[in-house]
Amino acid sequence: MTAPLVEVTGLTVDFERDGRSSRAVDGVDLAIAPGEALGIVGESGSGKSVTWLAALGLLPARARVGGSVRIDKQQLIGAAPKVLEGVRGKRIAMIFQDPSSCLNPVHRIGWQLVEALKLHRGLDGAAAEAATLRLLDQVGIADARRRLGDFPHQLSGGLNQRVMIAMALAGEPDLLIADEPTTALDATIQAQILALLASIRRDTGMALVLISHDLGVVAENVNRVAVMYAGRLVEEAMGQDLFGAARHPYTQGLLAALPTLTGPRRRLAAIPGTVPEPGKAPPGCAFAPRCPLAEPRCQSEPPPVRHVGLMHRAACHLQIDVGVSAWNLPRAAE
Amino acid sequence: MSMTLLEATGLRRHYQVRAGRGPFGAKAVLRAVDGVSLSLKPGRTLGLVGESGCGKSTTGKLVLGFIPPTAGTVRYRGTDMPPAGTPAWRALRPRMQMVYQDPLGALDRRLPVGVQIMEPLAIHGAKSPAEQRDRAAGVMAAVGLQMHQFDRYPHELSGGQRQRVVLARALMTEPDLLVCDEPISALDVSIQAQVVNLLLDLQDQMGIAYLFISHDLKVVRQVSHEVAVMYLGRIVEQGEAEDLFARPLHPYTRALVSAIPVLGPRRERLLLQGDPPNPVDVPSGCSFHTRCPFATAACRAETPALRTLPDGRQVACHRVEEPALQVAA
Structure with missing residues (x-):
């Protein structure tokens, strides 16, 4: 394996509440090579999202983060806000499950995209507008020029997710973290968005972390899969090994x-009991x-x-x- | 068992909406459900699948009389369903119950779950408190809850346990029919399997019929005898569950089935362009023609009826028998 792009070592996250602390992530080690697609699977509360929110310094102050997350040689845990600002969006971008709540409802999407381009690439005026149109075209939004003037509520869930992806691509990141990017979407739209992510990766060589509870989504879209349970990594393997020989x-x-x-229907083998509560x-x-x-x-x-x-x-x-x-x-x- | 438990014919539900912006926009009609017929035999499961906005939940509510239909009839055991709110309807209600997606939203947070489980009997059964409690203990055992959970509040239970409480409550009146609207979508994968198995066991033991509404094709296939696929307020295809997913015929069903990510080897995918149309502005002719790769002029002009093919499959598509479509499959 080539030198990793991002390396997570011994990451821990504790949430303090009422003087008690509960551990959400408990010593996670992960590495992502440049251009690789890694899937992270787990049920709610497994720490699969918190791991990456912690890496990017996006958790609230009551979270205590330990361990190390490096991109190339740059340490992110405990880094100064200035350093993190240079990484967020530019080196590592993140998209979320519900695009309509992540876009600003009172600004037109064109304005929001220009803002991202200004921040990450220092573009302005005509250059920014041209780049915006290129981005919308890249994420497969037809009639881009007319869409620039739309507000998020005028777009469907699938189109909003495409806008989110366009915004994440604005900084030309080396790694995109997609946190349940298609969970809120219908099946036929989900297929469109996943095909879009695959084609963007082919074109740009961007690495991808795909966080999902849906093993089918992960199986079809990544090379390597990590399974998390109750804040810990329990298994990690290449896709075919994990799904074929867990x-x-x-x-x-x-x-x-x-x-x-497909195939004959058989009784499902249910895991008894429930996931332990955090902490x-x-x-x-x-x-x-x-x-x-x-x-x-x-x-x-x-x-x-x-x-x-x-x-x-x-x-x-x-x-x-x-x-x-x-x-x-x-x-x-x- | 040939008697039909529930028969809905030509159900329509239209809403008056404003198509333009604000209160002065032009009036328009939103056809949430536009001519749905379905029938259900005792102890059987009909799965209703489709994407958001296709009218599957509205169909579930129409069947139970929670909302009045714009047109169409519902018959229960051969007699017309009485209008909602009448004493006759109230007398029928214990026979049919609804289970929703979000158990926390369906439960009262300020009441112990045991009290909520007994409530349907207090409303419908008028049994003594001791009898209500005995029956509650019985259904709690049937759904895999323990008696010490009787005095717990909803927030003290896990998501899977809460859905068991909702099920227990629905079972108190010994219904013949449960309308389950996305009953496991809010649950984690390992818990989904528990609830799916529970639903199948309850059907075995009590002979309950399910109208199982879900967007999750794999789960629907697991629980259903028959499956109906909805698109923009209409059923576009209906057939036996395993056969329908193994051999979908309608182009929409084919796209929907091929869009489902699977663990095994990757299959050929029929990727649809664009979003589903706005239900206020349903395309003319076959409402799927705007996204259908096989649409012709006839599809744009004429609405295809739901026809029964020689093998029993029902499909609403003009071109389904053409060899060109078979080859493309």
Whole structure:
């Protein structure tokens, strides 16, 4: 692997509330190579969004962030606001689930795009307008000149998401973090937006972090996938390895819980219990209370992240063999 | 089992809206539901899929009489559904219940969940408090809740448990029909599977029929016997669940099915251009012709009726039998 573009090491995030602190992200290590697409999968509260909000210094003051996030050699955790301003939008841009709440409702979209271009590329006047039209064209908005005068409420959800993507591209970032970019959109529009992100990556060589709860979306759009549970990274592998030969009981359970669109219908294998509340993760492996194979040491000792194959890491005390599912073993039948 | 539990014929629901800006804009008619017919047998599930604004939720509310139809009829066990609010309608209401997407919004935050579960019996059953409590314990066990959760408040439960409470409450009156409007969309993946399995088990044990409304095709396929696909207020295709998703015929269904990301090998994708049209300004002829890659002049002029093909599939498309379309598939 080439030198990573972004390297996250031992990242922790604690939220203080009423004098108590609860841990939302617990020692996450990740690396993203230039031009790579990494998917991050997890259920609500797994810390998949908080990880990147922390990296960009976008969390409120009551969050305490530890560990390290570097882009090239630049440390971002604890960096001065001036440094972060140079990174946000220019090196790393971020788009969110609900585009209409991230765009300013009282400004025309043309104005908002020019603002981003002014900030990140110092463009003004005619140059900015030309760049704006180019951006809208790049994200597939037809009749761009007329759209410049529209307000966000005049556009559909899919068009607003395209405007958000255009704005994120304004700074020509090296990495785009897309946090559930299509969750609020209809299926046919989701397909359009994902195809758009893929074509932009082909054209610009931009790296992508795609955060999603939808394993299908991730499977089709990234090279490598990281699975998070209760603030920790539980498994990371190339897409085909993760979806074809998952080694962590949680990942295996998630895959077995998904209904399919083809093939015979079978009863879904539901993971019992619920995700632990933030700050109430058990001392050992956070998944132990729901795991069919949990042993006493799983309850007490957090499992180390171990290499289980080529570019395949899993955080589990029990090194489950390739091709074996924790959910089909005799003990899981109870 | 051949008796039909629920039969809706030609349901329409139109709204008067202002098409222009502000209160002085031109009047227009929004056709939220525009001629939907469906029937449901006891113990069966009809899945209703479509994108936002296609009228699937409105159809669910029309079926239960929550909103009056502009035109069309609903028959329950062979007799016309009485008008909403009348004593006869009220007497029928325990037979059919609704489950919504957001359990927190459907529950009263200031009441313990047990009290809320018993409420339908207090309204409809007029049983003694002890009997109500016994029945509540029964349905709580059926949906996988424990008795110690009886006195909990909604905020003390997880999302999946809250949806179980909503289900338990709907089951109190032993309904024949549940209209489930996106019942699992707000839940996490691992919890969705629990609730899907629960819905299937309850159907097995109690013979409840479901009208299952969802945008999630994979979940709809998992729970439904039959599936109807809606686009702009109309059903464009209907058929047996596995067959419909394996062999979608209507171009819209094909685009919708191909748009669903899957884990397996990537399939050929029929990518639609543009957004769905504004329901106030539905295109002439086949309302899908503006996005359909196979549209011809006839599609722009004439609205296709929902026809039954020899194999039993129902499709509203002029060109569905043409070889050109089969090849493109």
